[in-house]
Amino acid sequence: MGAPRVVAVVGFKAAGKTRVVEALVAELTRRGHRVGTLKHTAEDMPLDKEGTDTYRHAEAGAVSSAILSDNRTAIFLRRAMNLQRAADALGEVDFIVLEGFKTIDVAPRIIVPRGAEEVSKLRIGVEIASVDVDGKVPEAGDLPVVPVGDPGGLADIVEARAYPLLAGLNCKACGFKTCGEMGVAILAGETEAAKCVKYGGKVVLRVDGSVVALNKFTGSALANVILGFLKTLKGSESPHRVELEFEVRGDA
Numbered sequence: 001m002g003a004p005r006v007v008a009v010v011g012f013k014a015a016g017k018t019r020v021v022e023a024l025v026a027e028l029t030r031r032g033h034r035v036g037t038l039k040h041t042a043e044d045m046p047l048d049k050e051g052t053d054t055y056r057h058a059e060a061g062a063v064s065s066a067i068l069s070d071n072r073t074a075i076f077l078r079r080a081m082n083l084q085r086a087a088d089a090l091g092e093v094d095f096i097v098l099e100g101f102k103t104i105d106v107a108p109r110i111i112v113p114r115g116a117e118e119v120s121k122l123r124i125g126v127e128i129a130s131v132d133v134d135g136k137v138p139e140a141g142d143l144p145v146v147p148v149g150d151p152g153g154l155a156d157i158v159e160a161r162a163y164p165l166l167a168g169l170n171c172k173a174c175g176f177k178t179c180g181e182m183g184v185a186i187l188a189g190e191t192e193a194a195k196c197v198k199y200g201g202k203v204v205l206r207v208d209g210s211v212v213a214l215n216k217f218t219g220s221a222l223a224n225v226i227l228g229f230l231k232t233l234k235g236s237e238s239p240h241r242v243e244l245e246f247e248v249r250g251d252a
C-alpha cells in the first residue's frame with residue numbers, strides 16, 4: 001500500500017464541515033477504501049471524558065494513557081502531535097480526511113463556505129471543490145460546487161484529485177518555493193507528490209517523526225558515513241535499503 005491520499009475539509013465554525021466529512025467518509029468506505037480521519041480543534045478541551053479511568057490516570061499525572069479493548073484502542077497524550085506524525089499514526093489507510101486544518105497547504109482542500117463572501121477567504125490555491133450546504137453557496141468561481149447531498153460527486157473528485165501529504169518544510173527541494181506551490185502544480189498535472197522530500201529523497205531523515213530537509217550534499221554525506229560503517233559489519237556490506245532509528249535522551 002502506498003502513502004495514503006489526503007484531503008482537508010475546511011471552513012469556519014458551524015459551516016457544516018463534520019456533515020461533509022461524514023458523507024465523504026461513508027461514500028469512500030462504501031467504495032471499498034479504508035479511510036482515516038484527523039480532526040483539529042483550536043479549543044483546549046479535555047479530549048478524554050471526565051470520570052473515565054484514563055482521565056483519572058491523566059489527572060494523577062500520567063503524561064500518556066491508553067485504553068485497549070478487543071477491537072479498539074485509544075491513546076491520550078498530554079502534548080501536541082504534529083499533523084505528519086498523527087497521519088502516520090492512523091496506520092494503513094487509502095485516504096485520510098482532515099477536518100479543521102484551515103491554514104494548511106500540504107494537502108488539497110474542500111471548502112465549506114457559510115456564504116459567498118467566504119469563498120475567497122478560504123481559498124489558498126489547492127482547493128479541489130466547494131460544498132454547498134443547504135443551497136447557501138451554489139457558485140464558487142472556477143471551483144466545482146457539490147451539494148452536500150451528493151457525496152458520490154464529492155468522492156469522485158477526491159478519488160481523482162487527492163494526493164499524499166507533503167512534508168510541510170517549504171524546503172524548495174522539489175523545485176517549488178512552498179508546499180502550496182507544489183500542490184498547485186500537482187493539481188495541474190505538472191508534477192507529483194512523490195517528488196516531495198517526504199517520499200522522493202534518496203536519504204530521508206526523520207526526527208521525532210517529522211522529515212528533516214537534507215540537500216543533496218548533506219544527504220549523501222550522511223549516507224556515506226553510515227554505508228562506510230556498515231561495510232565493516234559482516235552481512236551488511238551491500239545493503240539495498242537502510243533504516244536507522246535511535247532514541248536521544250535530552251533531559252540534561
Ligand code: SF4
Binds near residue numbers: 166168171175196
Ligand atoms: S520538497 Fe516537499 S516539503 Fe519541500 S517544498 Fe517541496 S513539497 Fe514542500
